[in-house]
Amino acid sequence: SQTIHQWPATLVQPVGSPLSLECTVEGTSNPNLYWYRQAAGRGLQLLFYSVGIGQISSEVPQNLSASRPQDRQFILSSKKLLLSDSGFYLCAWSELREDNEQFFGPGTRLTVL
Amino acid sequence: AQSVTQLGSHVSVSEGALVLLRCNYSSSVPPYLFWYVQYPNQGLQLLLKYTTGATLVKGINGFEAEFKKSETSFHLTKPSAHMSDAAEYFCAVSDYKLIFGTGTRLQVFP
Numbered sequence: 001s002q003t004i005h006q007w008p009a010t011l012v013q014p015v016g017s018p019l020s021l022e023c024t025v026e027g028t029s030n031p032n033l034y035w036y037r038q039a040a041g042r043g044l045q046l047l048f049y050s051v052g053i054g055q056i057s058s059e060v061p062q063n064l065s066a067s068r069p070q071d072r073q074f075i076l077s078s079k080k081l082l083l084s085d086s087g088f089y090l091c092a093w094s095e096l097r098e099d100n101e102q103f104f105g106p107g108t109r110l111t112v113l
Numbered sequence: 114a115q116s117v118t119q120l121g122s123h124v125s126v127s128e129g130a131l132v133l134l135r136c137n138y139s140s141s142v143p144p145y146l147f148w149y150v151q152y153p154n155q156g157l158q159l160l161l162k163y164t165t166g167a168t169l170v171k172g173i174n175g176f177e178a179e180f181k182k183s184e185t186s187f188h189l190t191k192p193s194a195h196m197s198d199a200a201e202y203f204c205a206v207s208d209y210k211l212i213f214g215t216g217t218r219l220q221v222f223p
Contacts, residue, residue: 042215104156107154
């Protein structure tokens with residue numbers, strides 16, 4: 001069966017520091033991968049999605065970036081964090097299928113101080 | 114473009130009462146529709162989905178939803194609420210990606 005992992009589970013970082021969040025999927029090949037953010041009291045915001053290695057689409061311009069160095073690995077990065085980057089970050093995957101059902105990871109809680 | 118509207122950001126019910134969470138969608142093509150649940154500090158879990166066929170869809174934890182094309186709705190119901198149902202619920206429609214509603218927080222009182 002397929003599983004999706006995210007780490008770290010929680011992270012507290014100072015403003016201006018770098019960020020690296022990692023997501024890995026097991027038990028499937030060539031998944032579509034997604035990064036979402038939930039700010040406090042708000043819904044899901046799609047940040048990036050990827051349909052293959054090295055292929056990244058950005059949905060929202062910001063100081064975050066994403067990379068997909070391996071088929072089942074998706075990384076969310078920032079060179080300098082802002083206070084507004086605080087939130088709950090979710091990684092998700094889907095197979096190449098018509099209904100685009102997505103499966104979510106456990107999330108990373110990021111607090112920028 | 115496809116979109117989803119969830120009516121009511123907060124819904125409160127008593128334990129044992131009917132749960133009704135509303136979702137309306139906009140789509141130019143026959144939609145694929147989803148309900149996800151999120152417990153505090155966790156990821157989203159699929160409750161149920163509609164693709165084709167039967168318009169009444171049964172999901173996990175006793176939830177069900179009915180696809181009504183004429184009303185462009187996909188409301189989520191459960192006959193009797195349980196304390197463990199307290200969570201945030203998201204409706205979504207599928208485009209080349211999932212388009213999520215803003216979520217409804219369900220509170221269940223004893």
